[in-house]
Amino acid sequence: MKLRSMLEVGAVGAASAFLLVACGNNSGKESSSKLIQWQQSANLTTLDASKVTDNTAFGTLNNSNEGLLMSGENNTVKPGVAESYKVSKDGKTYTFNLRHSKWSNGEPVTAKDFVYGWQRTVNPKTASQYSYLFDHVKNATEIGKNKAPLSSLGVKADGDYKLVVSLTKPQTYFKYLVAMAPFYPQSEAVVNKYGNSYGTNSNNMIYNGPFKVTGWTGTNDSWKLVKNNDYWNAKNIKFDGVKFNVQKDPNTALNQYQTGGLDIDTLSGKQQVNEFKNSKELHSAKGATTFYIEMNEKNNPVFKNADIRKAISLAIDRKQFTQDVLGDGSTPAVGYVAPGMSKHNGKDFTDDAGTKEGVSYNLAEAKKLFAKGLKETGKKSVNVSMLSDDTSAGKNTTEYLQTALEKIPNLKVTAQNIPFKSRLSRSQNGQFDMVVSAWGADFPDPISFLSLFTSDGSYNNGKWSNKEYDTLVQNAEGKDANNAGKRWDDLVKAEKVLMSDQGIIPIYHQVTPRVIKPRVQGIQFFPTGSPYNLRDITLSNK
Amino acid sequence: MVRYLAKRIFYLILTLFIVTTVTFFLMKIMPGTPLTNEAKLSPSERNMVLQQYGLNKPVWQQYISYIVNAVHGNFGTSFQFSDQQVSYLISSRVGPSLLLGLQAIIVGVLAGIVVGSLGAIKKGTWIDTTTTIVSILGISIPSFVLSILLQYFVALKWGWLPIAGWSGFAYTILPTLALAAMPFAESARFVRTEMVDVLSADYIELARAKGLSKFGIIYHHALRNSLIPLVTIVGPLAVNIMTGSLVVENIFAIPGIGEQFVNSVVTNDYPTIMGLTIMYCFMLCVVLLITDIIYGLIDPRIRITGKRG
């Protein structure tokens, strides 16, 4: 090993210097596969509509099965299995007229399948984690608590092709809910046939949507959606299908995309997005997701002081953070409710509720307020920890926030990044000072956001409490529920209250940047509920 | 031999039992449940979920049923994959990992033998120097750096091999190379040292005096005698490969258990973590047992007795 080994070290160094220059630049290759090759960053976990919890499964399921209605562009709903529906005047009864359609095993899809599917999701024995979406359906909550029989659920089949739903109180956004997976029809015969293994692989499942899932063993890293010829609208499905490939390493995935191995790839981080900044292949899908900081008022009484909360919010330069640090297209928070989700009289919710309050940046003011807050609470300094996910965006967030907040004198922040589920569990149990949480709306209505921070809200981990806010949200869900204008005003006011008291500190609204090869046209991404719709895709074979 | 085997198998079972017990209780300390939105559930629904996973019983009962089930090859239900058995999860993903591991150890050790004996035969020449440098580099450059470089240059820039995935032999080449680097370097160093010793032994002198050809000497005497002790480092090499597979599988998108293990850690999928930990220990124990037996069989100087192997 003599001196030569040292020369070798030198050579490695020289080689690296040389390679610094030789950066990659090869895109433009396209695959000729008849299937769309699509990268996923997580495995498919289930096909059981009652048990689905994650985006990968929602995405697959939304295109292999179909509910009464389905999501359309611009937060609309389109007819699905239901050709049409009627809402009673009091807003409590929905009547759906179903079309004649078939399962992939040839059996007809009937109203009974919906009744069974809904009952199964609500049934506490199923242990569905989304059963709370049914809370307006008659008796759903009681059934969840084992206080009413399953058959008392407010959904009835009137013949084979008519479904009648009774709600306990009006719910204007119910139409969005029925487009979601937990509201899909399920065939009792098939569920019973497969028992515990129902939906655990692509064979133990039947489909009523435009595609069938194939090639999923339950644990493998790739699966396909292939055209389902039994689908009622099969003649309008213009391509063969999709192959999903799990590629957890974003670098690997992008390499694959560039060499034509993938048609759709989710980008990760500023550099990847930058590379495609001027490219037509970049598609940034806005999600109705807000990242925000919760402050634990129970654990750390200093957060009961509104000045302290406001000071922390004022110290965060959201524009710099989203542009320079995240750089993936995410937008600075304009409030708690995400923009572009719901409109009333042509105006976006955030335009009506829009205040600079609660989301602006002013370091001098922050320092002043913090000093004032300290005096009021009688403290000399505040030393807190900040919890966040251990994803790369999560780490970026805490790293940035730490330096930003420590610009305030006498405030010391330590960062902690832990896995998603640990973070959830610690948030729920109140084991934190500050936590960066995220909420993505289930359906495009501000209530999906605002219901969280009522005093008894189950996701109100910081235990912020405000009587006025509680009343406003209660009115929107109760006495004003069937009066669109009043309901809207209630919600706008609630948002304003939350922001001016700084119950939480919104940071940014998430955007998912993807690159899509030009041969794939017509794919639709949705901010809430179903992540995407593949029914209108055309695939050219250039 | 039979007594020896029985004893070794007893220790294997004891080890697995200890590992199972320790991991079980470690996992019980950890926060987190299979629920992703616990807060929205009513208490009865929450109980129902916990009951499905058997998490509502006292810890000691959970422990006993875990051990009983584990004996039957049942490691519970995954938190991440709904209704999916951990044993199925492991068995359906273990294939690619085993194949890669096996390929890596064969390629690595064979290349190591060639390079190591070359170095010993040409001791002191530039060939020796080069082989030593290569093996030092092999030991020093971490597998994850190597994987990234291999993927970037060989697959992306030069386009010789697929970037990632698992659909044919070509897809196994790069991950195999990344995994084989360490076993290659270790065995090259090991063989070189052994061979240098053997080449200066008296019986080699005798063979030389008898006028055997150089090739004959090396092939019949030197190589054989320096390879026997190589069996002893196969165990540690297997550990190396297991370690490496955790990142290499992730970078090359291999549907194996290494990638699954890291993923379970990140998603707090405790049943899967436990199952895979036991699986890894089991595999390592078996490798160690097999290498000990082989060693006993091929080296007449070693007699396997009931006492020490």
Place this chain on the structure above:
Amino acid sequence: MADKEQELPKDAFEPLSDGSHLDNEKIAAPSLTFLRDSWRRLKKNKAAMVSLIILVLLFVVAFGSALVPSMNNVSTNPNLNNLPPRIPGIDIPGFNGILVQGGQRVNAYTGAAANHYFWFGSDYLGRDLLARTLYGTRISLIIAVVATFFDLTIGVAYGIISGWMGGKVDTIMQRIIEIMLSIPNLVVMILLLLILHPGIPAIIIAIAFTSWINMARLVRAQTLELKNQEFVLAARSLGESSVKISFKHLLPNLTSVIIINTMFTIPSAIFFEAFLSFIGIGVPAPAASLGTLISNGQKSFQFLPYQMWVPAVVLSVLMIAFNILGDGLRDAFDPKSRE
């Protein structure tokens, strides 16, 4: 029976004149202790010496930079992020601030960055990569050295006790080692890290907890050998206590085994730390180690290769230097290799 005196000739015995003949027996070389002798041999091994110098330099630079304020408190500066390396006065590609983006060569140092020079570039938060790498090297070295220290203490104590006590104690202790050996160490580390509060101490514990076994085995073997030697027997018959014997007689004779093994433990500790940080369960942000830097750099390797090259090369050089030095020390301490 004759008692007749015999006269000896006067010149039968000649008194020795001076002490000049003693020179024949004189040890010309100065007397050397074992360590000094090894050092002398090590000095002849050029590769090992170069490695030693590199390591000393790395240690000095990594720890010395902690005293330079601008190198120590690395502040984030998001509007200066992802700048490629630029060294004043040097215009070779790769170090002139030119970046290839979207197939075009652009000068990345524009606007606010125009007057900055990042020798190794800046990272995604606008931190100086040189400072970050030095900081990371420091953290990596601290973790490795402290973990090695613990594993050395545990390993040596375990080995000596096991070897010295012998009998049942030895058997039990050896069984424990055998069981530990059949558990992949990385798995144990990951499990430990899962339950411990994430942070540098947790990593040190996790690494130390699994890596003492090798040391223990080597020390035990050596102790078994020493135990039966005369000087130990002598000490024992003089009534020395076991503790005193281990410190006064065993430990000095174990030095070479310990030093050599330490030299191989440190790089493996560095490797494990980097590995754990790479898969995302190592050093928590904003602290960084070489592993986290490589992991961050890997994400944009295609576009900003320097972000991975810099920490990766430092890590590899560290590992190579430790390995070569370890090899050199083994040769130096091994009396058989005396030439």
